[in-house]
Amino acid sequence: MRQQPLRMTTDLTATFNELVKDILWPAFKRLGYKKSGNNFRYYDAAGWGKIVQFQKASYNSAAELSFTINIGLYLLDYDYYLCGETSGQTFREPACVVRKRIGKLIGSKQDEWFELTELSNKELLFKQLDGYFTQHIHPYLATVQGKEAIYAILLAGHCADFPSVQIHMLFRAGYQEAALQMLRSEFAQSKSNKYYRATLRNLATELGLPAALWATEES
Known part of the structure; x- marks a missing residue:
């Protein structure tokens, strides 16, 4: 007999928050990141940082919640020349000099959006996202341990927005x-x-x- 998908709570926002806060956040907390809303942010006083942003779709409703994940590498100097001022430890993903969607990191040819509905299999989705973070996002961010690593990415040919x-x-x-x-x-x-x-x-x-x-x- 075909197994039916597990029924989720009708509060999709609560399920989304559970994924972000309970499933994915603990590993980042251990690495010294700070959580602000749907952002996991790491900032170093030397003027650089890393961020993971959970971006919800603008068309979400009570019956459907879609989201994607953005990863950014921040340089205080880029922020200054971009905006004329710096946000430092409160920087946001759009101010990053290197910006990637999760689809790019996992080798997909298109953006990856994740959908929550009342009939979604929560356990399967959580396992999928946990795997993406373990296999792709954490290793990528782990290679960046200072400003020099970000400059190396730029000097290797990366073009900012x-x-x-x-x-x-x-x-x-x-x-x-x-x-x-x-x-x-x-x-x-x-x-x-x-x-x-x-x-x-x-x-x-x-x-x-x-x-x-x-x-x-x-x-």
């Missing part, structure tokens, strides 16, 4: 060659976007870069 901000940060942090290479690449890829090119020109001027080093990419 705001490349011009990344260029600015890299240059000020002493990675001038990498910043210049990225500036040239952004110019080459933005021939049809005159406004973005103006932003890049202004940045190059602010950084004191000789026009001869980057102007050739405008042709």
Whole structure:
């Protein structure tokens, strides 16, 4: 006889909170993370951090609750050049220089969203998420133990959501060659976007870069 899925409580938010607080949070607490709402945040006074964010879908209802998981790596310097100020130990995932969805980390070709309904098999979902964290998220975050590890990811080719901000940060942090290479690449890829090119020109001027080093990419 086919086994019927276990019936969940009608309070889907309570089930979601149970997953976050009781199933996944304890391992992060042991690693020194702080919990704030649906965020697990680690911040180091040297100006870097890591975060796991549980993002609920905007279309959720009493009968369905969908969510995904975002993972971010934070640099205080990137936050400063992005916003003109820093949030430090209260930083949020959108301010991170490296941002990944769980689908990317587990090797999926698309975003992974998880759905809770009254008929969902809670135990199976909890086991699936616990496995994803054990096999993918914890190992990924464990490789990042300082600012240098995050800069290494950027220098290896990662492009942040705001490349011009990344260029600015890299240059000020002493990675001038990498910043210049990225500036040239952004110019080459933005021939049809005159406004973005103006932003890049202004940045190059602010950084004191000789026009001869980057102007050739405008042709």
